[in-house]
Amino acid sequence: MSTHPSEDRLATLRGPLAPEPCTARGITALTANPGCSRRAVLDAAGIDKATLAARLGRPARFGQSPFALARGRAFEALVKANGYAELIALVREKLGVPVEEAAVADLNEVGGSASPALRARETGHLLDRLAAGAEERLLLDHPVVPLEVAGRTALLEPDAVTHRVDGRFHVVEIKSFAVIDGRADPAKTAEAAKQAAVYVIALRRLLESLGHDPALVATEFLLVCPEDFSQRPVLARIDVRQEIEAIGFQLSRLRRADDLARALPADATLDLSLRSDGTPARTDAELAAGVGALESHYTPDCMGYCDLARHCRAEAVEQARPECLGGRVRDDLPGIDSTRTALRLIDTPGDGETLDPGHAEVVERLRAAARLYDSRRRPPGPRLPTASSETSPDAPAGRSAG
Numbered sequence: 001m002s003t004h005p006s007e008d009r010l011a012t013l014r015g016p017l018a019p020e021p022c023t024a025r026g027i028t029a030l031t032a033n034p035g036c037s038r039r040a041v042l043d044a045a046g047i048d049k050a051t052l053a054a055r056l057g058r059p060a061r062f063g064q065s066p067f068a069l070a071r072g073r074a075f076e077a078l079v080k081a082n083g084y085a086e087l088i089a090l091v092r093e094k095l096g097v098p099v100e101e102a103a104v105a106d107l108n109e110v111g112g113s114a115s116p117a118l119r120a121r122e123t124g125h126l127l128d129r130l131a132a133g134a135e136e137r138l139l140l141d142h143p144v145v146p147l148e149v150a151g152r153t154a155l156l157e158p159d160a161v162t163h164r165v166d167g168r169f170h171v172v173e174i175k176s177f178a179v180i181d182g183r184a185d186p187a188k189t190a191e192a193a194k195q196a197a198v199y200v201i202a203l204r205r206l207l208e209s210l211g212h213d214p215a216l217v218a219t220e221f222l223l224v225c226p227e228d229f230s231q232r233p234v235l236a237r238i239d240v241r242q243e244i245e246a247i248g249f250q251l252s253r254l255r256r257a258d259d260l261a262r263a264l265p266a267d268a269t270l271d272l273s274l275r276s277d278g279t280p281a282r283t284d285a286e287l288a289a290g291v292g293a294l295e296s297h298y299t300p301d302c303m304g305y306c307d308l309a310r311h312c313r314a315e316a317v318e319q320a321r322p323e324c325l326g327g328r329v330r331d332d333l334p335g336i337d338s339t340r341t342a343l344r345l346i347d348t349p350g351d352g353e354t355l356d357p358g359h360a361e362v363v364e365r366l367r368a369a370a371r372l373y374d375s376r377r378r379p380p381g382p383r384l385p386t387a388s389s390e391t392s393p394d395a396p397a398g399r400s401a402g
């Protein structure tokens with residue numbers, strides 16, 4: 001890895017702990033919110049966000065359970081057992097790969113070393129030869145592929161890549177969620193598709209950098225899951241063109257984490273290490289200050305994919321930021337930094353001449369919404385309120401709420 005000064009800055013922020021590896025799952029989360037500088041720096045510095053969230057007093061309430069992780073590892077081991085027998089059989093039977101081809105390149109280690117950088121070099125060398133037709137392999141097991149993310153190089157590790165389906169490279173993802181009666185959980189399949197799209201983008205960019213046609217990497221990936229309630233694997237081909245386009249676009253929008261880290265105060269820290277006596281090297285208040293120095297971009301969607309979501313939500317609510325009500329509200333209130341400001345603007349007397357001209361259109365919209373809201377809350381005439389016209393517990397609180 002490089003020792004660029006900006007990397008030193010990220011390493012200083014992290015302290016003595018080794019960086020958390022960057023994964024395809026992490027990249028899909030990052031690209032889901034490309035405007036969030038906080039997440040970009042935390043990911044680039046390799047901070048353990050689950051531990052950080054716990055230190056900030058708001059631990060994440062999601063994440064893969066240890067049981068699910070163990071089940072996933074066991075299923076992958078089964079699929080690859082006995083010289084990858086199950087995987088090779090699937091590729092042969094379902095995709096018509098010639099029976100005699102079964103050469104596998106095991107890239108879990110290179111010369112006894114599991115160094116990701118070394119494995120990435122070996123992967124690049126092998127892909128170059130395969131793309132040039134100088135070598136044949138049915139499968140590459142756990143290749144390591146680089147991808148530039150927010151100005152940093154992430155080393156990604158697909159479960160496998162096969163080179164012999166329709167003359168193209170195909171990403172293979174092995175997942176332990178079941179396919180029941182030919183159907184898999186749509187949310188889990190969508191998440192697997194996004195991760196596969198990240199691998200496809202990385203492989204295409206690598207091949208291009210080696211002087212080969214990036215279209216040699218297929219835009220569909222091979223998903224291997226257990227069938228029904230057995231451990232018998234089944235294979236499906238899934239097109240990820242849409243995901244490739246969306247994630248590729250979001251990757252291009254990410255700001256460089258180096259630049260963001262350099263702008264932090266000199267004493268900012270995200271150091272989660274422990275001293276030899278087991279006490280934290282940095283106090284929770286120091287960590288909160290470090291996190292607070294990084295601009296966040298909270299939306300309710302963060303709750304579905306980011307360990308820091310509960311912390312960022314509490315911060316957004318405390319500051320009455322419009323985004324805590326959702327991306328739609330934030331987009332409808334450009335230039336308005338808090339819901340308190342929005343409420344004040346509604347009640348500002350006058351025809352708008354006294355207002356910031358940039359806010360006039362927003363204020364007009366807010367007042368129209370307020371008029372509509374008031375008319376719904378106070379029906380005209382002597383009609384008594386009915387149960388259906390009363391404010392439901394889920395309705396927004398009155399206008400005095402910040």
Ligand code: SF4
Nearest residue numbers: 036297302306309312
């Ligand atoms: S939860 Fe916070 S750090 Fe994570 S993406 Fe959302 S705003 Fe950024």
